[in-house]
Amino acid sequence: DLIEDNSFQPVNDERGGPYVLKLSLAESRLVFAVTREDGSAVMTHILSLTPLRRIVKDYYMICESYYAAIRTATPSQIEAIDMGRRGLHNEGSQTLLDRLNGKIDIDFDTARRLFTLVCVLHWRG
Numbered sequence: 001d002l003i004e005d006n007s008f009q010p011v012n013d014e015r016g017g018p019y020v021l022k023l024s025l026a027e028s029r030l031v032f033a034v035t036r037e038d039g040s041a042v043m044t045h046i047l048s049l050t051p052l053r054r055i056v057k058d059y060y061m062i063c064e065s066y067y068a069a070i071r072t073a074t075p076s077q078i079e080a081i082d083m084g085r086r087g088l089h090n091e092g093s094q095t096l097l098d099r100l101n102g103k104i105d106i107d108f109d110t111a112r113r114l115f116t117l118v119c120v121l122h123w124r125g
Contacts, residue, residue, distance in 0.1 A: 007107035055092040
């Protein structure tokens with residue numbers, strides 16, 4: 001989804017994409033390394049993970065609750081947990097969108113997809 005349908009534009013890059021984005025973690029920071037398809041550098045932006053830590057932690061906790069609920073809970077209970085999960089995902093996406101403001105222009109759907117990747121990096125990191 002991220003490759004096929006996204007809105008991603010580093011601020012002040014008049015040439016435009018397509019871009020290659022490498023996300024990584026370095027010393028409790030999220031690194032956005034943006035290059036062109038030919039490998040030439042466009043920008044590197046580094047974000048502190050501190051504003052996202054609580055949201056990611058809560059998101060993982062509610063995901064665990066959701067997977068446990070699938071086995072035993074009623075459909076309405078599962079739906080309520082899923083609504084909470086989506087709400088946290090939206091909160092994390094908005095935080096990411098806000099933190100990239102003025103550096104990289106993205107839309108909310110792209111922020112949602114990137115937040116998912118941040119969660120995977122956090123889990124693997």
